[in-house]
Amino acid sequence: MNSHNDYDLYKAISEKVREGRKIALATIVSAKGSVPRGVGAKMLVDPGENLVGTVGGGCGEGEVIEAAHEVIRTGEPQMVRVDLTEDLLSLSPAVCGGTMEVFVEAITE
């Protein structure tokens, strides 16, 4: 039932590329345990602009955004492994308890 969001995200990709923005797309391609968003969740990173979509809020998103910036610089796609199992009992709000793999790639014309 989430095809609506997919449509909006794909639309954003196509608009940003048409505007000549340098963007990266992050997609959760596998997940184990408790993660905030499931496989297929996507985030569009356009440095200096707001993020479109999310791969999990505080949970590991920082790592993914960093990788996205690097991917935009180098043009080389990356698989980011995010481990959220550490510090399960810490009081940080960003603790979720699972692991996920996020494929990060630059999208160009």
Add this chain to the structure above:
Amino acid sequence: MTEATQRPLTAIEATAEVLEALQARQPIAVVVPVSGAKELVGKRVVIRQAKGGAKRLVGSFGDSDLDAGALALGTKRIEGRRASREGVHELESSSGATIEVYVEAHHPHPDLVIVGAGHIAQPLCSIGSAMGFRVIVVDDRPEFATEERFPEADRVVRVDFRDPFADIPMHSTSHVVLVTRGHKYDYECLRHLLQGEVEPPYVGMIGSRRRVRAAFSQLQNEGFGERDRLSRVRAPIGLDIGAETPVEIAVAVLAEIILQWRGGTGAPLMDQERILDRFFKEPEPR
């Protein structure tokens, strides 16, 4: 089977295919290599579905085994409903090299067709719309089938219940809820649905045990069998959550639709997971 392009699509070409498919209300699957041959990582092929259901590959990995594998994975993803089966799979090329591919499918916006524009139809429309359905409300009474009563609906249509779906095409993502004011109308609409060209994935009919029994025995007398579509009609409609008010009934109906779409059990998670058993030897009396 493949188109003239004997190369994989770029991400942006695949994006255009996805947008075009969803606008045309067709499902589509995307296959993306995420590890393996470097020249393929981040490229795409997509699997499109023609009207009759036949699948075709757009783009090519330049290897017949990889293409056949991608087509098979995409076809499975288009036909299966559970989102949780998306993910990474291994494919082997003709030369024995393996690549890992990520597969995802996109389905057009599901429709929620509400037949009968009464007091249960209103919360069905607003909650259904919030869930992401394209809502279509139909009734034969002009004073009920109004946009003012259904502000979130995509379409509010006045129809003749003797041929209610003449202008409402059914497809593989239509969910139909029969909540007309009288059992006679529910029965007639159900009859049309059972005979329609496409079987919607969800057809539910509201009604007391007696009313449902009456409608089903009449349809059986007319030759609709136990093993065909009639047996898949959800009647009485909804999950048993003790719903009483119109809003609660709408929640029970939509919960059943989610259950069918996502494939849950409908049982409380607490009873399934039994995490608390480890904490309390004797369960607390309820």
